[in-house]
Amino acid sequence: MRIGVIRRLAFALAMAVIMAPAMSQNYPIRAIRFLVPQAAGGSTDTLSRLIGQKLGDGLRQQVVIDNRPGANGIIGTELASKALPDGYTLLAGGTGTMAINPSLYSKIPYDPVKHFAPVVNIAYSTSVLIVHPSVPAKTIGDLIALAKSKPGGVRYASAGSGSSPHLSAEMFRHLTGVDIVHVPYKGSTPGVTATITGETAMMFTGVASAIVHIEAGRLRALSVNGARRTPALPEVPIAKESGLPGFEVDFWIGIFVPAGAPRPVITELNGEVNRIINVPEIKERFLAIGADPAGGTPDEFAAIVRKDIERWARTVKASGMRVE
Numbered sequence: 203m204r205i206g207v208i209r210r211l212a213f214a215l216a217m218a219v220i221m222a223p224a225m226s227q228n229y230p231i232r233a234i235r236f237l238v239p240q241a242a243g244g245s246t247d248t249l250s251r252l253i254g255q256k257l258g259d260g261l262r263q264q265v266v267i268d269n270r271p272g273a274n275g276i277i278g279t280e281l282a283s284k285a286l287p288d289g290y291t292l293l294a295g296g297t298g299t300m301a302i303n304p305s306l307y308s309k310i311p312y313d314p315v316k317h318f319a320p321v322v323n324i325a326y327s328t329s330v331l332i333v334h335p336s337v338p339a340k341t342i343g344d345l346i347a348l349a350k351s352k353p354g355g356v357r358y359a360s361a362g363s364g365s366s367p368h369l370s371a372e373m374f375r376h377l378t379g380v381d382i383v384h385v386p387y388k389g390s391t392p393g394v395t396a397t398i399t400g401e402t403a404m405m406f407t408g409v410a411s412a413i414v415h416i417e418a419g420r421l422r423a424l425s426v427n428g429a430r431r432t433p434a435l436p437e438v439p440i441a442k443e444s445g446l447p448g449f450e451v452d453f454w455i456g457i458f459v460p461a462g463a464p465r466p467v468i469t470e471l472n473g474e475v476n477r478i479i480n481v482p483e484i485k486e487r488f489l490a491i492g493a494d495p496a497g498g499t500p501d502e503f504a505a506i507v508r509k510d511i512e513r514w515a516r517t518v519k520a521s522g523m524r525v526e
Contacts, residue, residue: 229289229466229467229470230261230263230289230290231263232263232290233263233264233265233266233290234257234258234261234263234264234265234266234289234290234291234292235266235268235285235290235291235292236250236254236257236265236266236267236268236292236293236294237268237270237278237279237281237282237285237291237292237293237294238250238267238268238269238270238278238294239270239271239272239275239276239277239278239279239281239282239293239294239295239299240269240271240275240278240294240296240361240389240390241269241271241361241388241389241390241391241392242269242391243389243390243391243411244361244389244390244391244407244408244410244411245327245390245407245408245409245410245411245455245491245492245493246294246296246327246408246455247267247269247294248410248411248491249294249324249325249327249410249455249488249491249493250267250294250455251267252484252487252488253324253457253475253478253479254266254267256478256481256484257471257474257475257478260474260477260478261474265292271388271389272388273362274298274299274303274361274362274363274364274365274525275296275298275299275303275365276299276303276307276310276311276312278293279293279295279299279300279303279312280310280311280312282318282458282460283311283312283317283318283460284460285460286460287319287459287460287461287462287463287464288463288464288467289459289463289464289467289468289471291459291460292321292457292458292459292471293318293457293458293459294455294456294457295314295318295455295456295457295458296327296366296453296454296455296456297366297453297454297455297510297514298364298365298366298369298453299314300314300318300458300507300510300511301314301507301510301511301513301514302364302366302369302514302518303364304511304515305511305514305515305518305519306364306369306518306523306524306525307364307524307525308524308525314507314511315507315508315511316461317460317461318458318459318460318461319458319459319460319461319462319463319468319500320456320457320458320500320503320504320507321456321457321458321459321468321471321472321475321500321503322456322457322471322472322475322476322496322497322498322499322500322503323454323455323456323496323497323498323502323503323506324454324455324456324457324475324479324495324496324497325454325455325479325488325493325494325495325496326428326452326453326454326455326493326494326496327408327409327410327452327453327454327455327492327493328408328409328426328427328428328432328434328452328492328493328494329366329367329370329406329407329408329409329426329427329428329451329452329453330406330407330408330409330412330413330416330423330425330426330427330435330438330492331345331374331404331405331406331423331424331425331426331427331441332394332397332404332405332406332407332412332415332416332421332422332423332424333345333397333403333404333421333422333424334397334398334400334402334403334404334421334422335419335420335421335422336400337403337404337422339424340422340424341424341425341439341444341445342424342425342441342444342445342446342449343444343445343446344424344445345404345424346378346380346445346446349378349380349381349382350379350380350381353381354381354382354383356380356382356383356403356404357382357383357384357385357401357402357403357404358371358382358383358384358385358402358403358404358405358406359385359386359387359393359394359396359397359401359402359404359405360384360385360386360387360393360405360406361386361387361388361389361390361393361407362386362387362388362389363384363386363525364523364525365386365390366451366453367390367393367405367406367407368384368386369517369518369521369523370406370427370451371384371404371405371406372521372523373449373451373517373521374406374446374449376520376521377446377448377449378446382404385401385402390407390408390411391411393405393407394407394411394412394415394421397421398415398420398421406427406451408453408492409426409432409434409435409491409492409493410491410492410493413434413435413490413491413492416435423435423438424438424444425438425439425440425441425443425444425446426438426439426440426441426492427440427441427449427450427451427452428440428450428451428452429450429452432489432492433489433490434489434490434491434492435492454496454506454510455493456496456503456507457471457475459471468500469500472499472500475497476497476498479495479496479497480495480497
């Protein structure tokens with residue numbers, strides 16, 4: 203009996219090896235679902251839609267964006283982890299879902315290393331500190347002074363407990379010693395909206411989520427939080443220039459597939475996305491929303507993911523944050 207089982211398993215494995223090249227040659231033969239575990243309108247969604255449209259053109263198949271926000275990206279990411287590893291389900295994974303969540307939560311229903319195969323790093327996204335126009339602060343230094351004069355009186359929005367914007371604000375709080383109050387929302391877009399209406403006073407968020415409102419005067423940007431200024435908001439200083447040296451928060455956004463997807467399919471997707479992000483028009487659109495095109499090989503992206511899982515584990519431990 204055991205010999206029969208072993209033979210069947212060996213035959214199935216051999217067929218999989220034989221079929222993999224054929225799958226790549228015919229791939230894709232139907233629409234591809236691109237799961238985005240964040241709400242529409244945020245940085246991850248905006249970049250995913252730019253890539254998805256061009257990817258569909260290049261592969262000559264429709265790429266359908268499927269927003270599944272909730273639980274700090276866990277809902278959509280778990281859904282992707284359980285999909286068939288055939289290349290027809292892609293995941294827009296970011297620093298938050300793939301590198302921060304594993305150490306931030308006591309338990310999550312997916313493992314970013316075991317359950318996923320990295321395809322390509324799309325871009326690095328710069329965050330921006332925004333405030334409601336009524337807030338009497340023009341710089342980070344002003345905001346720190348204001349918060350210290352009103353302990354517990356400044357409310358900040360986030361994309362949810364444990365999200366990248368939440369962790370950014372907690373890093374800010376620990377670094378400055380201010381007492382500010384967290385108000386979580388279900389995604390960056392609702393958090394930005396709350397800051398526009400004055401329900402909250404401030405928020406850290408991706409440039410893409412806020413740039414239209416900054417340009418329209420509905421929000422004021424105090425700083426961008428990368429190592430250098432962004433072409434999207436050239437007049438906005440980096441945190442060091444605005445009164446907070448040593449504060450840098452950049453995030454990456456990339457494409458993953460369920461573990462076990464055929465390597466030729468991963469290679470084809472990687473090649474297409476690298477081609478897309480090197481098109482001058484796409485580069486310009488990325489830079490316009492505060493994103494720096496990345497690219498590279500699947501193995502290079504895998505190394506970035508592993509390194510950031512370790513880096514953020516140290517950061518989360520130092521902050522004392524934990525989400526059940």
